[in-house]
Amino acid sequence: QMPRGNLETVHHRALVLAQLRQWLDDLRFREAFECMRKLRINLNLIYDHNPKVFLENIKTFITQLNSINYINLFLTELREEDTTSSMYPHPQSSLVQPLPVSAQKKVDVVCDALRSAMESMDPNKFCLSILTAHVKKTVPELDIALQKVHELRESPPTAPGAVSAEEALKYLLFLVNVNDLYEHSLGTYDFDLVLMVAEKSQKDPKEYLPFLKMLKSLEPNYQHYTIDKHLKRYRKALHHLSKCGKEHFPEALKLVKEQNLYSEALHLYTANSAEYKALSCAYAEHLIQQQQAEQAGLLLWRCGEPISALQAFASSSSWRNAICVAQQIPLPPDHLALLARDLAGKLTEQRRYSEAALLLDQYAKDCEEAILALITGAFWEEALRLIYLHNRQDITETNLKPALTEAVGTQTVFLEAQVATFARHRARLAVVREQKQKARLDMLDEDDPDCPDAEFYSEASSVMTGSKYSHSNSRISSRSSKNRRKAERKKISLKEGSPMEDRALMYAMGEIITTVDKMREEVHSLLKALVLFQFDKQAEKLQLAYDDALRVMEAAVPEVWPVNLQIVCFQHQFFFSDAEVLTPPKMRNGVKWKLTILK
Amino acid sequence: QMPRGNLETVHHRALVLAQLRQWLDDLRFREAFECMRKLRINLNLIYDHNPKVFLENIKTFITQLNSINYINLFLTELREEDTTSSMYPHPQSSLVQPLPVSAQKKVDVVCDALRSAMESMDPNKFCLSILTAHVKKTVPELDIALQKVHELRESPPTAPGAVSAEEALKYLLFLVNVNDLYEHSLGTYDFDLVLMVAEKSQKDPKEYLPFLKMLKSLEPNYQHYTIDKHLKRYRKALHHLSKCGKEHFPEALKLVKEQNLYSEALHLYTANSAEYKALSCAYAEHLIQQQQAEQAGLLLWRCGEPISALQAFASSSSWRNAICVAQQIPLPPDHLALLARDLAGKLTEQRRYSEAALLLDQYAKDCEEAILALITGAFWEEALRLIYLHNRQDITETNLKPALTEAVGTQTVFLEAQVATFARHRARLAVVREQKQKARLDMLDEDDPDCPDAEFYSEASSVMTGSKYSHSNSRISSRSSKNRRKAERKKISLKEGSPMEDRALMYAMGEIITTVDKMREEVHSLLKALVLFQFDKQAEKLQLAYDDALRVMEAAVPEVWPVNLQIVCFQHQFFFSDAEVLTPPKMRNGVKWKLTILK
Structure with a gap:
């Protein structure tokens, strides 16, 4: 239903869109923007209409709008969707050069382009918009935004009309959930910044002050680890914890197991250390549960656990590795023969007869069984080769x-x-x-x-x-x-x-x-x-x-x-x-x- | 250009064809046939128009035509081509049931159908047409036609108006080249028939009589062989020659070599005979020239020629067989090692590194070369297996x-x-x-x-x-x-x-x-x-x-x-x-x- 008695504000959408497209083509962003704002047309169209032209003329856009609020409004309304294919399709005649398909998302492209333009034009004047551009990215850059606020407090800008740290923080708190901001401030490991955010928030000092005090008392690496773990940044946490010395290794091993960080952990310890060996064993155990026993065997073998490696290789029918490990241990000859027979049995089940025959022949020293395996597998020439090698022509007939x-x-x-x-x-x-x-x-x-x-x-x-x-x-x-x-x-x-x-x-x-x-x-x-x-x-x-x-x-x-x-x-x-x-x-x-x- | 002053004979072809189709559909073959003959329309259409109907009413066709000449004309004009798709396309509306696609050729189908119908109706009356049906097949059945003539002479038919052997032979000579007929009469090994044909032909008795006399004097198998060879029927010739005893074997071997009849020849002699061995050796020689040395080796080995077999296997990189033969001979160990090394070299050239390694390891007893071959071929696990098998961990590092x-x-x-x-x-x-x-x-x-x-x-x-x-x-x-x-x-x-x-x-x-x-x-x-x-x-x-x-x-x-x-x-x-x-x-x-x- 039309709003009553207000007919002069009724516009024919097609006409409006045609006018908007004309303005955008003419780089008259201000007119376009105000019209769209008034008629509630999605602001994404400013970019979507012709992305290439917009990105090339981004400074003109900023200059024409000449309003922090307008820029913020534009940034806040950005969506991944392409409005020219959803809400406002191009008229058929128009030919718009498409941007080369990029791996980057549209929102991130626009935020980054606007931010870097504003930073080069006047970082003080556009301060709040720059913060908005950080915060509105698909993965909000809260750390960087917070860092900028921190800088504002450390060295307040002298330019007239510049934004103070206080104002900036207030604005950030308006954009972002206060708890998210508090957590992210912790993540900078910068306690001044944490305090600043905490003070502005509605948080109870009785709650956060003891926690911060406790953190401050810790050794830096362990402190960082504690913060990272609190923020569920487990990779970073492990990285810091690995620098805390041997006495903290059990805690690290626990973290690795809980968070499945085995691969990362192996990179943090030297290959010959006891920690490396412990990690390898834990990882191998995990891999065996994941049906990756062969890879487990490789880890165990190289860290000097041949007995476990042998088990892992044998259970995954990785028979060449199993035999090598067995000879390295070294297994007594009769045990080796038993192992070979056992492996051959598994391979036979998997119809891998020629491999089974090799094990039976060379390690179990049972050429008859080897030849029979080859015959079962229809490896006629190889069977004949073993028959002549062991002078067992009787098997040809039988x-x-x-x-x-x-x-x-x-x-x-x-x-x-x-x-x-x-x-x-x-x-x-x-x-x-x-x-x-x-x-x-x-x-x-x-x-x-x-x-x-x-x-x-x-x-x-x-x-x-x-x-x-x-x-x-x-x-x-x-x-x-x-x-x-x-x-x-x-x-x-x-x-x-x-x-x-x-x-x-x-x-x-x-x-x-x-x-x-x-x-x-x-x-x-x-x-x-x-x-x-x-x-x-x-x-x-x-x-x-x-x-x-x-x-x-x-x-x-x-x-x-x-x-x-x-x-x-x-x-x-x-x-x-x-x-x-x-x-x-x-x-x-x-x-x-x-x-x-x-x- | 139209023939002048003869307008009544000008027919509109579409109308004529429509009429013909109607007649054929109504099984009025006689009308159709005479019209087609007069207007020079290809007689194949009688069959092509609706093959199924024609074959089902073949006796009606014969009865209506009621003329040896007409039937012979029809048989003589048969071509493989389908006139309904080449010269006289069906009108679009018609629906003709297609015959199931058969492997047999159309000409043969019609000849056989007509012949068996005529034989069941009156073999004496249709004698000449039956001969035509034999001769007109895609592969003319001259032997059978000749046999029929021979029977006519042996027991002349008593029926009135029946064709005499003389007449039949004359007719055959009119249909078929006299030399072809003479040769085929030889192929029946029936000298009476040969003489009959020879007499009717323009051949000089001074030429053929001594030849026939010579043939008659031969032992039957050798006689058949001589005739078959004369007729270039080499398979049959070999078959008869193989029954002529050992003294003719050199002749047989010559024939086999000249006509490349090795496979057939092996079937004609028992596997343990000297002839079989001689044939195998000759065949092997031929196969080696044809780049089929491996198959040559198999023939040589099984007929008891291990030395030649070894050469054949070695030259075709059939290394397993080569090694088996070598051990059967048996080659002295140092020669065996040399052979293995030689074969391994060939396999390496063909990038078959794992097979080369097996030879080097097990027969040349050179584990170091074997391991290096595996490393070159990127068979890492197998290389490691040999390293541990031969306790050569030094190669791991080097x-x-x-x-x-x-x-x-x-x-x-x-x-x-x-x-x-x-x-x-x-x-x-x-x-x-x-x-x-x-x-x-x-x-x-x-x-x-x-x-x-x-x-x-x-x-x-x-x-x-x-x-x-x-x-x-x-x-x-x-x-x-x-x-x-x-x-x-x-x-x-x-x-x-x-x-x-x-x-x-x-x-x-x-x-x-x-x-x-x-x-x-x-x-x-x-x-x-x-x-x-x-x-x-x-x-x-x-x-x-x-x-x-x-x-x-x-x-x-x-x-x-x-x-x-x-x-x-x-x-x-x-x-x-x-x-x-x-x-x-x-x-x-x-x-x-x-x-x-x-x-």
């Missing part, structure tokens, strides 16, 4: 050859299953796509038949529905993006008739292709081993099966991932997970695996 | 630590250079894109300003120009696609002002990102080694530098590879090389490399 024929069987069955599933998915995808196409045609019959985008949309219809669905859902939930993606994947189901069945099929087929493509190296080495032991027929069968599988899959790619589907994907800026589904998997045709000698 | 500090320096400098180049490319890309945008605006001012696609096209203008250019060029050259892509890449130059400079910049930036991203594992292991030896400051510097590099590059991806550029790429179905340039490189953020203990 284990290696049977394992080879078993492997060729397993691989063939696996390939057949993959190819069958792939073919089933491919056929089903064709059916699903045809159904969707039909549904679209039915819909189009009722609709505008000439809609040029219809084809695009239909092709990706399920993709789009799916994305919208998961999108709205992801907003509600606050889970991590990884969890969200997992959840999305669950939603796309291979069940027949599921709304996103085509996406599910494409995803499944992509996975199959990647799996089968990854087998190149393994198949190659298996083929060589088969040929060596004269299993030519099995090798030929496998080579044929694998070649067929790769060819079938490569040939299906243009059908399963047609180009126009990818366009839709990019046009609608799908989420990462969609792009993943809609991009055809890459096949590593550069990896040669076939044997010429097999037909 | 080599390992200096190498670590050198590595951190190299890596930091390398990263700085990559980041600097990346930043330079990024800035330049912005300039180039702005210039292209400006050029587009200038062009649009003269043009239709509302062109909705303009933005798309401009963004990718250089990409498109580039592709067209390289496309036209690639047609001219007949080089392999790999070479072509290399050549294309050369054409896109980083030189300022080059027409495809933006593409070149994107390509270069993609390469930098991939290179830097690949360093994750290496940096991680270097950081751990640095921490272990208390080089925390250097480690922190490297971690910071690498983290910055990764962050800068990840942040630049959306700017360098904007989504709308990818759309254009897919809309215009660019070549692989373009898609490669326009797809942002993937960063492996899943590979964790940072150390918590470094700040």
Whole structure:
């Protein structure tokens, strides 16, 4: 509702904004400012309208306004938001040079620019505005502001009309919460300043005077530490405490543990000191709890705690380090063998068979177990190497050859299953796509038949529905993006008739292709081993099966991932997970695996 | 020009085609056929118009035509081309069910369908058409046609009007070149048939009779071999020759070498025979020439030629096999050590330091060289393992630590250079894109300003120009696609002002990102080694530098590879090389490399 009987103050906003823009372009800041103040237009526009021009003419702005209050008003109203994109959009025709994107925030840029301009023009006259510029930064520079007040008291300015320390402090107290200011004054470790603020505040001297007296009585480093800790500036506190001598180290260690300041602490003590060792041990304990046992082991080893280091390395399967530490201790040979066997067991569980074999062979001195591990891991050549190294050709007959024929069987069955599933998915995808196409045609019959985008949309219809669905859902939930993606994947189901069945099929087929493509190296080495032991027929069968599988899959790619589907994907800026589904998997045709000698 | 004074024969083609389609839809093949013959319309249309319907009504077609000549005409005119997409496109309204895409060729499908229909209806009556159907297949079945003629002579049909063997042969000679027919008759190993063809041909009996007589005198396997070789059917020839006994083996080996039939030959002899060994050796020699020395080694080893196998393995850096063979021979220890050292040298050249170290350590018994190889290859943990294994902690001070500090320096400098180049490319890309945008605006001012696609096209203008250019060029050259892509890449130059400079910049930036991203594992292991030896400051510097590099590059991806550029790429179905340039490189953020203990 319009204010009644006051029609002369009603202005058409578009006209006003046009006038303001004209003034700002003409650098007539005063007119613009007064008009905006009167009509309650957000003052940020003065900067936002053309940041580059404003920053280049900041002194003109200050001179024209010529008022501490006006400048303070402007500073106080600064917000991070860009009013030309939110409240007062530029008319389309205008061309404003954008500032290069900077890492600095707008408020900080304007505060710093105004402050340095005022400091160079007349620091006394603009004193209060300079203080405002410090205080209004996104991280208020209260320390600096307080320091300036302190300077005013130490050497009062002689210029006529200059602001006194008292006035400045009063003004600061008007801008900032008195408790914040008191705390920050403490943080300058300048007790005069603290007293000054405390006196101006409503605080009870009976409360703060004893505290300040106590602080004054402390050794300077410990005093600073006490203040920093009081202000929750724990890094600084630790830094000061570390200079307080050995008797305060337990207190420092406690602080480090409470505040998780291990890394910082290690920098504050020399590497050979007892404190460094104690810190390293504490840190290692913490890292082990954080599942970072390997790094814990490194800290323990280098600070001379090999036994703990060994435990840390062993628990994180960092077996090379574990073995080194064990030999440095040195562990007796039988213990070393046990350790190696233990580590090998863990590595076997993680399917790291070649590393397990090295441990068994070289440290547990059990070449038979080593060879069996290599055979299990399908490291045929390396198994053969150990067989000849230890002259155990008997294992070739008892284990290696049977394992080879078993492997060729397993691989063939696996390939057949993959190819069958792939073919089933491919056929089903064709059916699903045809159904969707039909549904679209039915819909189009009722609709505008000439809609040029219809084809695009239909092709990706399920993709789009799916994305919208998961999108709205992801907003509600606050889970991590990884969890969200997992959840999305669950939603796309291979069940027949599921709304996103085509996406599910494409995803499944992509996975199959990647799996089968990854087998190149393994198949190659298996083929060589088969040929060596004269299993030519099995090798030929496998080579044929694998070649067929790769060819079938490569040939299906243009059908399963047609180009126009990818366009839709990019046009609608799908989420990462969609792009993943809609991009055809890459096949590593550069990896040669076939044997010429097999037909 | 119209034929003069003969206006009644001028037909409007669209009307004629409409009539033909109607007839074909109504299964009135006879009318359609005669009309087409008269107006010289390609007979393929009878099938192409609706393949499914034609195949389902093939007997109706034969019955209606009721003429051997007509059927032969139709068969003779069959071409692989689809006339409904080349000469006589379907009117847009029609809906023809497409046949499921089949691997078989159209000509073969029609020939086989017609032939089996005629055989079931009346093989005697349709005899000549059946022969035509055999001969007209994409790979003419001359043997079968000849066999049928032979049968006609053996048991002349009694039916009235049946074709005699003589007539059939005459007809075949009219369809097929007489020499082809003669050769194929030889290939049936049926001398009666050969004589029959020879008699009908213009061949001189003085020429062919002695040849046939000579063949007849041979042992059957050797006779078949001689015929197959004469007909250049070398596989069959080898197969027959292999049954001719040991005395013919030299001839077989010669054939194998000449025709490169090694794989086939190995299947024809038992694995333990002298022939098998001789073939294996010959094959190995051939494979070595083809740069397939490893496979040659496998063949030699398994047939009991370890010395040659060792050479083959050594020359292909197949070191595990080489060592195994050497131990099987067995090579004396000092020779084995020399071999290991030699192999290690080759592997070092190929930057395969860890394998070289294994050889040096376990076979050359030179742990110091092994450790140095590992240090050179930046395998810090493995180097340390050997240091402790052989109690050579002195190398830690003399080599390992200096190498670590050198590595951190190299890596930091390398990263700085990559980041600097990346930043330079990024800035330049912005300039180039702005210039292209400006050029587009200038062009649009003269043009239709509302062109909705303009933005798309401009963004990718250089990409498109580039592709067209390289496309036209690639047609001219007949080089392999790999070479072509290399050549294309050369054409896109980083030189300022080059027409495809933006593409070149994107390509270069993609390469930098991939290179830097690949360093994750290496940096991680270097950081751990640095921490272990208390080089925390250097480690922190490297971690910071690498983290910055990764962050800068990840942040630049959306700017360098904007989504709308990818759309254009897919809309215009660019070549692989373009898609490669326009797809942002993937960063492996899943590979964790940072150390918590470094700040």
